[in-house]
Every structure is written in C-alpha cells, then in structure tokens.
Amino acid sequence: MAEKFLSSAAGKRGLMLFAGLILSAAIALSGKPAFSGSGETAAETRATPKVEARAEKEAMFYSKLKDNFVRCLLCPNKCTLPEGSSGICRVRKNIKGKLYAMSYGKPCSVSLEPIEKAPLYHFKPGHKRLALATVGCNLSCIFCQNWYISQKGPGEVTEYDAPPEQIVEEALRQGAESICFTFSEPSVFYEYVYDISRLAKEKGLMTSIVSNGFINPEPLRQLLPYLDAVKIDLKAFSEKFYRKVTGGELEAVLNTLKLLKEENAHFEIVNLIIPTLNDSPEEIAEMCAWIKENLGDDVPLHFSRFSPTYKLTTLPPTPVRTLEDAIKIADDAGLKYVYIGNVPGHKRNSTNCPRCGKTLISRRGFSVTSNNLKDGKCKFCGLSIPGIWE
Numbered sequence: 001m002a003e004k005f006l007s008s009a010a011g012k013r014g015l016m017l018f019a020g021l022i023l024s025a026a027i028a029l030s031g032k033p034a035f036s037g038s039g040e041t042a043a044e045t046r047a048t049p050k051v052e053a054r055a056e057k058e059a060m061f062y063s064k065l066k067d068n069f070v071r072c073l074l075c076p077n078k079c080t081l082p083e084g085s086s087g088i089c090r091v092r093k094n095i096k097g098k099l100y101a102m103s104y105g106k107p108c109s110v111s112l113e114p115i116e117k118a119p120l121y122h123f124k125p126g127h128k129r130l131a132l133a134t135v136g137c138n139l140s141c142i143f144c145q146n147w148y149i150s151q152k153g154p155g156e157v158t159e160y161d162a163p164p165e166q167i168v169e170e171a172l173r174q175g176a177e178s179i180c181f182t183f184s185e186p187s188v189f190y191e192y193v194y195d196i197s198r199l200a201k202e203k204g205l206m207t208s209i210v211s212n213g214f215i216n217p218e219p220l221r222q223l224l225p226y227l228d229a230v231k232i233d234l235k236a237f238s239e240k241f242y243r244k245v246t247g248g249e250l251e252a253v254l255n256t257l258k259l260l261k262e263e264n265a266h267f268e269i270v271n272l273i274i275p276t277l278n279d280s281p282e283e284i285a286e287m288c289a290w291i292k293e294n295l296g297d298d299v300p301l302h303f304s305r306f307s308p309t310y311k312l313t314t315l316p317p318t319p320v321r322t323l324e325d326a327i328k329i330a331d332d333a334g335l336k337y338v339y340i341g342n343v344p345g346h347k348r349n350s351t352n353c354p355r356c357g358k359t360l361i362s363r364r365g366f367s368v369t370s371n372n373l374k375d376g377k378c379k380f381c382g383l384s385i386p387g388i389w390e
C-alpha cells in the first residue's frame with residue numbers, strides 16, 4: 001500500500017516523508033548544485049515493495065475497442081491495450097475495458113526549488129516552484145538523468161497519496177509561486193497535472209511543465225489554458241537519433257513546438273548536446289534555422305551539457321567548447337536568447353538585451369544575482385523582452 005501523507009491513519013509519517021522531500025529540495029535552494037542532463041534531477045526516492053490497486057481515475061483520452069481492448073490517445077505511441085495490460089509509459093492500464101491513470105494522486109517526488117533549475121529563464125526569474133513528479137515516461141532515453149523514476153511503474157518506488165488539493169495547499173504553505181510538473185514526463189500523468197493546474201489557477205498559483213513534447217495535439221490544447229510556461233526538450237534534430245536513442249519521433253515533438261507557437265504559449269527549448277550523437281555543427285545549424293523559421297527568433301534556447309549516466313556511461317561530458325560553438329551557430333542564425341546550461345558561472349547563463357547588449361538578468365548556478373528588467377522591458381534601452389515577468 002502506498003504511503004499516506006497528511007491523512008488520518010498514517011498522517012504523521014506521511015507528513016514527515018513529505019517534509020523530507022521538501023527539505024531535500026531546500027538544499028538545492030541553498031546553493032548545492034544539482035546538475036541535470038536533458039531534464040532535471042528528481043529528489044531521491046526509496047523503493048517500496050508493493051502498491052495497492054489504484055483504479056481511481058479514468059483516463060481522459062482513449063477509445064474503447066472490441067473485446068475490451070482500449071486505445072490510448074494521449075501520446076503518439078497510441079498504445080492498443082488488451083484487458084489487464086499497461087502502456088509503454090507503465091502508468092496507464094486497461095482494467096475491465098476502461099483505461100485508468102494509475103499514478104494519479106501518487107507523486108514520488110515533491111520538492112521546493114528555484115525555477116531556474118527547470119530551466120525556465122523567462123518565467124518570473126528567481127521564484128520558487130513546487131516541483132512534482134510521478135513514475136513513468138513514454139520515452140526510454142538511454143541518457144535519462146531520472147531513470148530511477150521515469151523508467152519505473154506504480155509501486156516500484158516510494159509514492160505518496162496526495163490528491164490535487166493537498167499539493168496546492170502544500171505549495172501555498174511552502175511559499176511557492178508556482179507548481180511545476182517535471183523530472184519524469186508530465187504528459188503521462190496528464191489527469192493529475194490537469195486537476196492540480198486548474199485548482200492552482202483558482203488559488204493564484206502559476207504552473208509549468210517540463211516535457212519531452214511527445215504528446216498528441218488535442219490533450220496539449222486542452223491543458224494549455226491552465227499552464228503559464230512550458231519547457232520542451234528538443235533532444236536532437238534527427239529522426240534517427242529519436243528512434244534509436246529515445247524511442248520517440250522528432251516530427252511529433254516539432255508539431256508540439258508549432259502548436260505551442262500557434263497557441264501563443266510561453267515556452268523555452270532545451271537541447272542536450274551529447275558528444276558524437278547530436279553535436280554536429282550541421283545538425284545544430286539545421287535545428288536553429290528550423291526554430292527561427294517556424295517559431296521565431298525570440299524563443300529562449302538552452303544548450304545543455306551532457307553528463308554520463310544510466311545506459312550512456314561510455315561517452316565523456318560535453319566539452320564546454322562544443323556548447324560555445326553551438327551558441328555561435330545559434331547567434332549567427334539570428335536567435336536572440338540563447339543560453340548554456342549545466343555550466344555554472346558561464347557568461348551565457350545570463351540574459352542580455354539583444355538591442356543594446358547590456359546584461360538584463362545575471363545568474364549564478366540556480367540563483368538570480370541581478371535583474372535589470374522593468375515592466376518586462378530592458379531598463380537601459382526600453383526593448384520589450386518576451387516572457388512572463390510579473
């Protein structure tokens with residue numbers, strides 16, 4: 001049975017566990033770096049042997065087929081599931097001909113952290129977010145920093161009972177200004193994200209997701225009114241890489257990015273550069289040209305440093321020089337807000353005004369050390385800077 005938190009019988013223990021997770025995040029806030037690869041690193045979790053049956057929340061996007069089969073319509077995998085089986089993401093299960101979201105209300109990681117860790121640099125800099133994840137992912141990246149939750153199913157790590165109301169209450173109690181769905185893949189715990197986000201908006205909290213972008217258009221469209229910011233991992237600019245290294249499809253992710261643009265959402269892109277796999281100057285130039293043509297020149301783009309992990313331990317960390325070469329390619333392509341990630345103290349952690357060149361936001365690690373924006377404009381030359389600043 002999953003651990004309860006803040007409930008009557010097991011409330012005390014649950015509260016302690018929950019507080020422990022929050023505390024672990026406070027370490028990140030206090031300055032201990034927690035470097036990440038394509039995504040962020042989740043708070044540590046502990047294994048639990050067993051979990052209750054949890055057919056609580058029916059999935060929002062699926063169709064019923066004959067003989068009690070169902071087809072999930074949430075992501076491009078479009079899993080067709082016979083009774084009793086789960087999808088590729090592990091967390092959506094066909095029970096008696098209905099599809100259920102099995103990680104609904106069962107986070108495995110909850111922590112208070114700076115938004116810069118996402119990274120989301122144009123989203124109210126320096127604010128604290130309550131970062132939340134459940135198990136599961138619809139991709140299987142061999143370099144996943146959070147494989148110990150993303151590549152697990154319900155009951156394979158410690159989880160907590162936390163209905164949406166409790167998460168929102170906890171965010172308010174901790175002084176968070178937003179709730180961020182991250183670490184694993186938020187689209188696979190869609191209903192939980194949806195319900196928390198709706199409630200969060202009612203209580204005046206902002207929301208964001210850190211996603212691989214591998215989601216179908218209709219679910220994304222329905223969620224966007226309740227999200228303030230979206231970070232998408234564009235893991236490479238080749239179908240071959242996506243199929244071999246992630247189990248996904250580049251085209252679907254590009255469609256997500258175009259949809260975010262169409263819907264006028266605030267979004268930022270992270271490209272994790274992995275030596276020999278996706279670091280060719282030609283591929284990076286192609287990606288930057290596509291971004292400029294399809295999304296515009298003012299989408300924040302973060303080139304992030306790879307560190308060996310999970311099934312990809314034979315390659316070295318990305319040389320800083322490679323990231324700087326990528327920055328130059330993006331600058332030359334005309335992209336205006338290009339950053340280097342996972343290299344603390346690098347001058348390209350800062351936001352510069354593309355018109356007057358002055359430093360607008362200085363960052364050190366996950367901290368904001370100065371902010372020269374006034375009403376969303378450069379205080380030196382008055383240029384409007386895209387983002388959510390208030």
Ligand code: SF4
Binds near residue numbers: 074087
């Ligand atoms: S969300 Fe999960 S069950 Fe649904 S299609 Fe994607 S991988 Fe399959």
